[in-house]
């Protein structure tokens with residue numbers, strides 16, 4: 321009935337998430353409110369790591385891409401499932417560190433890491449640094465020497481795969497700010513330099529072709545390209561690569577007609593390609609890493625809003641305005657992304673209207689979405705926007721000096737606060 325399987329309707333006709341009444345959540349914690357379903361996060365992590373066991377003999381690790389949704393409680397949940405983490409900034413590293421995350425299970429990414437970030441990552445003992453470019457390799461080599469450590473590194477490679485997704489979230493093609501290009505020989509030159517570095521160990525290769533990808537073929541193709549490169553490195557340099565990180569990017573269902581391939585099928589097919597190619601090329605089976613972000617966080621989350629003004633413009637459209645907007649839900653204004661919405665206190669009723677849900681920020685583009693099927697919404701109703709667990713809280717801002725909403729986790733019929741709502745004093749806390 322709804323786009324995410326953890327949503328339901330209770331006897332009061334209210335929308336539930338993980339069995340908890342969303343209308344009660346809204347009244348208990350206020351709106352806007354991010355709600356995350358802990359059990360669903362755990363289930364999805366298990367689907368990934370169980371498939372890794374089943375289809376790849378467990379010779380691999382799942383690293384949750386924390387940029388999708390990062391807070392200390394999320395890090396604790398991932399750690400308790402035994403999975404790893406991917407971080408792209410000192411802030412994400414710090415969050416994991418303060419949450420007690422085992423830092424040897426963290427991969428540190430970023431196309432423009434600062435010396436401060438590199439130093440922090442090395443001091444905290446992250447498992448891998450995914451090196452993006454040659455100047456980073458050289459800086460890392462000298463900082464590692466200074467700190468007397470020998471980090472494992474992976475190289476981020478652009479495999480030259482065109483994933484069919486939004487231009488802003490495509491990353492595997494040659495015209496990308498991320499990684500070393502294969503076609504030009506840039507990646508091979510960097511590998512030659514790295515295998516002679518004294519203070520870093522070239523452990524693996526990494527690629528990430530984009531996000532919200534529904535098909536499996538681009539992932540299979542990327543695996544083929546990467547293994548061909550691993551074989552070239554072995555044949556020409558006599559150097560064996562231990563790890564292959566195939567990134568994240570698995571698509572999720574935002575709308576009823578979205579039909580992403582199940583993660584199990586992805587892992588079965590990609591594992592198959594990796595084995596076949598290793599046999600064919602005569603290279604050893606690498607330890608495999610995947611980095612799902614959106615697929616773990618997005619379906620587990622919803623955002624709750626309270627309806628304020630309703631504006632019917634005859635023959636044009638109806639605006640239903642809510643108490644949040646682009647500051648807490650930036651994906652519409654960034655990518656024109658679409659969501660399913662439900663009036664939480666009328667969840668049993670037909671979605672009989674098509675409306676534009678607008679935010680309260682001073683931008684005409686500040687919308688949650690257009691042409692959204694919705695129950696008749698009036699002032700005081702609670703609207704739930706579905707599958708907002710990824711790239712909403714993590715991309716939120718204080719635009720218009722709005723306070724960032726709270727994040728609540730639900731589990732076993734209970735709710736608990738994981739991130740407090742910002743106070744007015746938080747809004748001015750750094751002002752002098």
Ligand SMILES: *Cc1c(COP(=O)(O)O)cnc(C)c1O
Pocket residue numbers: 385387388406429528530531532567568569570611612613614615
């Ligand atoms: C963003 C990103 C991911 C996660 O992508 P999703 O689409 O959220 O799964 C994984 N790896 C890298 C390097 C990324 O930049």
